[in-house]
Amino acid sequence: MILTVTLNTALDITYRVRALRPHSSHRVSEVSERPGGKGLNVGRVLAALGHEVTVTGFTGGATGRTVRDQLAGTAGVVDALVPVEGPTRRTIAVVDTTTGDTTQLNEPGPAITAAEWSAFQETYEHLLRSASAVALCGSLPPGVPVGAYAQLVRTARTLAVPVLLDTSGEPLRRGVAARPDIVKPNADELAELTGSHEPLQATRNARRRGAHAVVASLGADGLLAHTPEGHWRATPPVRAHGNPAGAGDSAVAGLLSGLVEKLPWPARLARAVALSTATVAAPTAGEFDRTLYESLLDRVTVTAESAAA
Amino acid sequence: MILTVTLNTALDITYRVRALRPHSSHRVSEVSERPGGKGLNVGRVLAALGHEVTVTGFTGGATGRTVRDQLAGTAGVVDALVPVEGPTRRTIAVVDTTTGDTTQLNEPGPAITAAEWSAFQETYEHLLRSASAVALCGSLPPGVPVGAYAQLVRTARTLAVPVLLDTSGEPLRRGVAARPDIVKPNADELAELTGSHEPLQATRNARRRGAHAVVASLGADGLLAHTPEGHWRATPPVRAHGNPAGAGDSAVAGLLSGLVEKLPWPARLARAVALSTATVAAPTAGEFDRTLYESLLDRVTVTAESAAA
Numbered sequence: 001m002i003l004t005v006t007l008n009t010a011l012d013i014t015y016r017v018r019a020l021r022p023h024s025s026h027r028v029s030e031v032s033e034r035p036g037g038k039g040l041n042v043g044r045v046l047a048a049l050g051h052e053v054t055v056t057g058f059t060g061g062a063t064g065r066t067v068r069d070q071l072a073g074t075a076g077v078v079d080a081l082v083p084v085e086g087p088t089r090r091t092i093a094v095v096d097t098t099t100g101d102t103t104q105l106n107e108p109g110p111a112i113t114a115a116e117w118s119a120f121q122e123t124y125e126h127l128l129r130s131a132s133a134v135a136l137c138g139s140l141p142p143g144v145p146v147g148a149y150a151q152l153v154r155t156a157r158t159l160a161v162p163v164l165l166d167t168s169g170e171p172l173r174r175g176v177a178a179r180p181d182i183v184k185p186n187a188d189e190l191a192e193l194t195g196s197h198e199p200l201q202a203t204r205n206a207r208r209r210g211a212h213a214v215v216a217s218l219g220a221d222g223l224l225a226h227t228p229e230g231h232w233r234a235t236p237p238v239r240a241h242g243n244p245a246g247a248g249d250s251a252v253a254g255l256l257s258g259l260v261e262k263l264p265w266p267a268r269l270a271r272a273v274a275l276s277t278a279t280v281a282a283p284t285a286g287e288f289d290r291t292l293y294e295s296l297l298d299r300v301t302v303t304a305e306s307a308a309a
Numbered sequence: 310m311i312l313t314v315t316l317n318t319a320l321d322i323t324y325r326v327r328a329l330r331p332h333s334s335h336r337v338s339e340v341s342e343r344p345g346g347k348g349l350n351v352g353r354v355l356a357a358l359g360h361e362v363t364v365t366g367f368t369g370g371a372t373g374r375t376v377r378d379q380l381a382g383t384a385g386v387v388d389a390l391v392p393v394e395g396p397t398r399r400t401i402a403v404v405d406t407t408t409g410d411t412t413q414l415n416e417p418g419p420a421i422t423a424a425e426w427s428a429f430q431e432t433y434e435h436l437l438r439s440a441s442a443v444a445l446c447g448s449l450p451p452g453v454p455v456g457a458y459a460q461l462v463r464t465a466r467t468l469a470v471p472v473l474l475d476t477s478g479e480p481l482r483r484g485v486a487a488r489p490d491i492v493k494p495n496a497d498e499l500a501e502l503t504g505s506h507e508p509l510q511a512t513r514n515a516r517r518r519g520a521h522a523v524v525a526s527l528g529a530d531g532l533l534a535h536t537p538e539g540h541w542r543a544t545p546p547v548r549a550h551g552n553p554a555g556a557g558d559s560a561v562a563g564l565l566s567g568l569v570e571k572l573p574w575p576a577r578l579a580r581a582v583a584l585s586t587a588t589v590a591a592p593t594a595g596e597f598d599r600t601l602y603e604s605l606l607d608r609v610t611v612t613a614e615s616a617a618a
Contacts, residue, residue, distance in 0.1 A: 015414060020331045022405075025413040062378075066371045092401065094414065096331075104334040105324060105403065 001078070002046050002256060003131040003161075005124065005152065006039030006057035008109045008141040009081065011067055014093045014285065020103050029097065034286070035067040035074075036091060038137035038166060038249050041286050045253035045275065047076030048288070051260070054078040054127055058120065058141065060110055061087025080127055082120045086110020089141075093245070093285070102243070109141035117144055125155055132260045133162045135252055136180075140171055149175035156180075162259055165211075166252050168192065176209045182259070183211040184252055190216050199224050200305070215255060215272070217248050222273045222300075227265055230304060234269035236277040237299040246286030250275040270300040310387070311355050311565060312440040312470075314433065314461065315348030315366035317418045317450040318390065320376055323402045323594065329412050338406065343595070344376040344383075345400060347446035347475060347558050350595050354562035354584065356385030357597070360569070363387040365436055367429065367450065369419050370396025389436055391429045395419020398450075402554070402594070411552070418450035426453055434464055441569045442471045444561055445489075449480055458484035465489075471568055474520075475561050477501065485518045491568070492520040493561055499525050508533050509614070524564060524578070526557050531582050531609070536574055539613060543578035545586040546608035555595030559584040579609040 016030040035044075043053040059067055059081040067088055071079045089107035096102075128134060134156050136149050145151075149171050156163035157179065164182040165175045168189040176183055176193070183206060185193060193209070196202040199216055203226045206214040213227035222235040251272040258268025278293035279286065325339040344353075352362040368376055368390040376397055380388045398416035405411075437443060443465050445458050454460075458480050465472035466488065473491040474484045477498040485492055485502065492515060494502060502518070505511040508525055512535045515523040522536035531544040560581040567577025587602035588595065 015416075017414065020412075022329045022331065022412050023410040026415065028414055028416045031416050062371050062375045069371075092414075101332040103329075103331050105326065105337055105401075106335065107324075107337045107340050 001052040001054050001131060002260060003127050003134040004039035004043040004055050005136045006037035006138055007144055008037055008139045009040060009057050009059050009067055010036035010089050010091045011063040012036030012091050014095060016095050016097050019096045019098050020094050035070050039135060041246050041249035042135050042137055042252045043077050044074060045250050046257055049257050051257055052076060054080050056080040056123060056127055058082055058084045058112060059088050060084040063090055064088035082123050084110055084112060084116045112141050112143035124152060128156060128159045128161050131161050133256050135164045135256055137166045146170050147174045150178040153178035153180045164252060164256055176211050179210045182213045182215060182255060184215045184217060186217045186248060217251050223269050225265060225269055229265050232266060232269055233303050233305055234273045235301045236273050237296060240277045240280035242280045243285045244280050247276045247279045250279040250288055266302040269302050270297060273300045310361040310363050310440060311569060312436050312443040313348035313352040313364050314445045315346035315447055316453055317346055317448045318349060318366050318368050318376055319345035319398050319400045320372040321345030321400050323404060325404050325406050328405045328407050329403050344379050348444060350555050350558035351444050351446055351561045352386050353383060354559050355566055358566050360566055361385060363389050363436055365389040365432060367391055367393045367421060368397050369393040372399055373397035391432050393419055393421060393425045421450050421452035433461060437465060437468045437470050440470050442565050444473045444565055446475045455479050456483045459487040462487035462489045473561060473565055485520050488519045491522045491524060491564060493524045493526060495526045495557060526560050532578050534574060534578055538574050541575055541578055542612050542614055543582045544610045545582050546605060549586045549589035551589045552594045553589050556585045556588045559588040559597055575611040578611050579606060582609045
């Protein structure tokens with residue numbers, strides 16, 4: 001199975017309102033909610049691609065119960081979340097029905113105790129023993145040490161399980177130094193890590209910091225990959241209009257499934273770009289349009305970049 | 310005991326953010342949540358005043374469970390909420406920490422089935438048999454007939470239980486016609502009911518529509534009462550700065566407790582105004598500052614208005 005880790009799971013709530021106006025009162029016309037946090041999104045896409053997936057991380061409180069209830073109804077995803085005392089955070093996306101623009105409100109997440117962090121590490125090590133790959137995804141909740149991902153990367157490498165890291169800021173900086181197999185920063189995360197806003201240079205720099213392969217997601221421009229086997233740029237054949245939420249998570253699912261299936265890098269990148277584009281185009285945030293995905297797969301342009309670049 | 314009815318209970322969530330900016334992403338620095346809906350607020354204040362209170366209405370889903378869990382920890386309040394299939398709504402108050410301004414997002418509430426409405430009516434009639442008074446508070450969730458409050462007023466009157474109605478729009482219009490003992494509209498609700506923006510005239514007009522007594526809440530200007538025993542204006546001695554949320558519910562609790570204790574109208578009005586002002590001044594929305602309440606009680610000005618006014 002493929003393991004995904006979401007230390008800061010969430011109950012993702014979407015509200016539709018006519019137009020958000022600060023300091024006034026709004027009637028929400030439509031409410032939807034689903035399990036969230038990057039690793040859960042990655043897990044859902046992997047399951048949709050036919051992989052067996054186990055999700056772990058922390059969950060607690062009434063919101064945590066709702067997340068688990070909804071996960072129980074997701075085919076192909078096994079729930080191995082570790083219970084904690086504090087409540088799982090909510091994220092609220094307020095969508096203006098007139099313009100489609102989204103305003104985001106993110107709760108901070110529960111404070112994790114030292115005992116809870118330790119319980120998680122035991123579960124993680126146990127699960128890794130039957131994992132073909134692992135994705136470490138998203139922000140850290142309060143209380144988890146900033147070097148958490150570095151530790152989790154080291155554990156995976158000790159057990160020879162390929163590990164992909166998708167986070168930002170200081171947890172990314174420390175995690176990269178622990179030599180994960182793949183990191184997948186977006187343009188902002190890459191610039192924050194390396195100090196360079198030039199993607200080619202920044203991707204190379206990120207690899208020098210320890211990652212075996214760096215795959216930078218550049219939004220509608222696709223992916224830029226710097227790996228031991230070569231350097232590529234993968235570009236979608238169409239520019240999708242829609243909600244970019246979850247597009248990066250779909251790219252992670254594409255890369256990880258390609259790794260497990262031992263696809264060559266260009267095929268992994270094509271899959272990641274096709275999934276990502278089909279996610280932006282899907283009517284529901286974080287889902288992907290399967291027909292579009294299949295039609296895009298052969299039409300993603302993957303070009304080799306010169307090694308010097 | 311005093312019975313309060315909240316057909317559209319809520320989980321009231323408060324978020325603190327630096328400043329709400331539409332179409333951007335916000336980190337919530339502080340989250341608090343508590344049971345909401347006008348009748349639950351009234352019940353909490355009545356219990357704090359030393360009355361035995363039973364709360365009823367509808368509750369459902371994960372949010373409903375949270376509401377019931379929190380109510381279980383509220384001394385003096387008995388939970389007689391009727392379970393429904395749909396989830397209790399959330400309301401989100403986003404407070405800008407820089408200015409104190411609040412942006413409100415209100416979910417619509419669960420759709421109530423005919424069977425659920427009928428189950429509620431049975432519970433209501435049963436509870437009324439041991440009630441000394443009843444307050445019917447707030448909006449109607451989808452599915453409940455627009456004449457619901459009119460029916461509930463008639464049931465209370467048949468059983469000779471004094472009934473206070475605090476709602477708005479068409480449910481208020483129909484409810485008033487069923488001859489409740491007291492209605493407590495605010496200035497906007499009163500204008501919507503009567504078509505008049507002149508409070509004295511509108512209050513008189515509302516009474517002609519069927520209510521035995523009309524107490525209009527005029528925000529910082531206090532209360533205006535038109536009753537069979539006389540006409541009064543009650544004015545707070547100070548202008549409180551703070552959050553007006555729940556001030557109207559505290560006024561209802563003041564009126565209802567005064568009725569049950571058989572206080573004369575001027576004393577009921579003084580209590581309602583003092584509670585209301587002490588609620589605006591309290592640091593937590595919907596709570597009241599007890600010391601301030603006690604110090605204000607003797608200083609509220611209650612003046613008789615001429616009957617012709």
